[in-house]
Amino acid sequence: MDITGNGVINDSDANHVIVEWIRQFEAGRCIGPVYAGYDLDQSGCLGIADVQMILSRWGETTSGAALVAPDQLVEPRLISS
Secondary structure, eight states: OOTTOSSBOSHHHHHHHHHHHHHHHHTTOSOOGGGGGGOTTOSSSOOHHHHHHHHTTTTOBOOGGGGSOGGGOOOOOOOOO
């Protein structure tokens, strides 16, 4: 949900979705293919539910590990001396 990639979920992320939601509405579309990733609730359209999902996670931080698929994580190993 960190749309902006700034490491924290906040109003910047919600604003990106809101702006694109308005653009799509004005163009008479539900969602453009470039912004399908903003459809967080997977409804097929941008809407207030997507914005609410972001705002419900307000302030959460993200990390590089959270963006890696679980099967790509490396198991930590102890180094013996």
